[in-house]
Amino acid sequence: MTDERPTDPGTADPRTALIDYAESAIVEDDALLAARDRAAELGTDPVSPAVGALLALLARSTHARAVAEIGTGTGVSGLWLLAGMAADGVLTTIDPEPEHHRAARLSFSGADIAPGRTRLINGTPHEVLPRLSDESYDIVFIDGPRLDMPAFVAEGIRMLRAGGVLVIHHAAASGAVADPSRADPVTTAARDAALLVADDDRLLPVVIPLGTGVLAAAKAR
Numbered sequence: 001m002t003d004e005r006p007t008d009p010g011t012a013d014p015r016t017a018l019i020d021y022a023e024s025a026i027v028e029d030d031a032l033l034a035a036r037d038r039a040a041e042l043g044t045d046p047v048s049p050a051v052g053a054l055l056a057l058l059a060r061s062t063h064a065r066a067v068a069e070i071g072t073g074t075g076v077s078g079l080w081l082l083a084g085m086a087a088d089g090v091l092t093t094i095d096p097e098p099e100h101h102r103a104a105r106l107s108f109s110g111a112d113i114a115p116g117r118t119r120l121i122n123g124t125p126h127e128v129l130p131r132l133s134d135e136s137y138d139i140v141f142i143d144g145p146r147l148d149m150p151a152f153v154a155e156g157i158r159m160l161r162a163g164g165v166l167v168i169h170h171a172a173a174s175g176a177v178a179d180p181s182r183a184d185p186v187t188t189a190a191r192d193a194a195l196l197v198a199d200d201d202r203l204l205p206v207v208i209p210l211g212t213g214v215l216a217a218a219k220a221r
C-alpha cells in the first residue's frame with residue numbers, strides 16, 4: 001500500500017515549516033513596518049507578526065476597551081493591540097525608557113491613532129503597577145524584563161477583569177521551562193510565572209508556540 005499523505009521533500013522539520021507559515025501569513029501595514037524599523041534602530045525586541053496578530057485577535061474577541069501593557073518598546077505590540085480593541089479603547093503602556101516612548105508616540109501617530117487612545121506611563125512596572133486598579137483591564141500583556149515575570153504576573157492577575165486575558169510573551173523560554181535540567185535565572189523566572197498561572201483556579205491557560213512561547217490565560221467570568 002502506498003502512503004498518499006502529501007509530503008514536501010524540501011521541508012526537513014514540519015514544525016518549523018508550520019511556524020514559518022504562521023509568521024509569513026501575516027502582512028503588516030506601513031505603520032507597523034515603520035515601528036519595526038524604529039525597534040531595529042533602538043534595539044528593542046518587538047513581537048513577531050504572528051504574535052501581534054494573536055494580540056489583535058484576543059483584543060477583538062474580548063471586545064477590549066482597557067488594555068495594560070508592560071514593555072512598550074517602539075509600539076509594535078501596541079499597534080496590534082489597538083487594531084483589535086474597541087474604537088474608543090485605551091491602551092495603557094509602561095516603559096522606563098523615554099526614548100522608547102518617543103519612538104512609540106511616532107509609531108502611534110503614524111497609524112493615525114488618536115492621542116486619547118494611548119496612555120504612556122514612563123516608569124518601572126514595580127513603581128507603576130501597584131497604582132493601576134484591580135479587575136479593570138480586559139487584557140494585560142507582559143513583555144518587559146524576563147526576570148521580573150513572576151512579579152508582573154501576580155500584578156496582572158490582580159488587574160484583570162472577570163473574562164479578561166493575561167498574555168505573557170517569552171513565557172516558555174523557547175521550551176526550556178519544560179526541561180528540569182535548566183535552572184538559569186530566566187528559565188526559572190518563566191517557570192515560576194507559569195506556576196503562578198497554573199495554581200490559580202480562576203485562570204484557563206494555554207501555551208501557544210509562537211515566538212519563544214506565548215502563555216495566554218483567560219480569567220473566569
Ligand SMILES: C[S@@+](CC[C@H](N)C(=O)[O-])C[C@H]1O[C@@H](n2cnc3c(N)ncnc32)[C@H](O)[C@@H]1O
Pocket residue numbers: 039044045046047070071072073074075076077078094095096097100123124125126143144145
Ligand atoms: C521586548 S521590549 C518590548 C517590545 C514591545 N512590546 C513591542 O512588541 O514592540 C521590552 C521593553 O521593556 C522595557 N523595559 C526595560 N526595563 C523595564 C522595566 N524594569 N520595566 C518595564 N519595562 C522595562 C524596555 O525599555 C523595552 O522597551
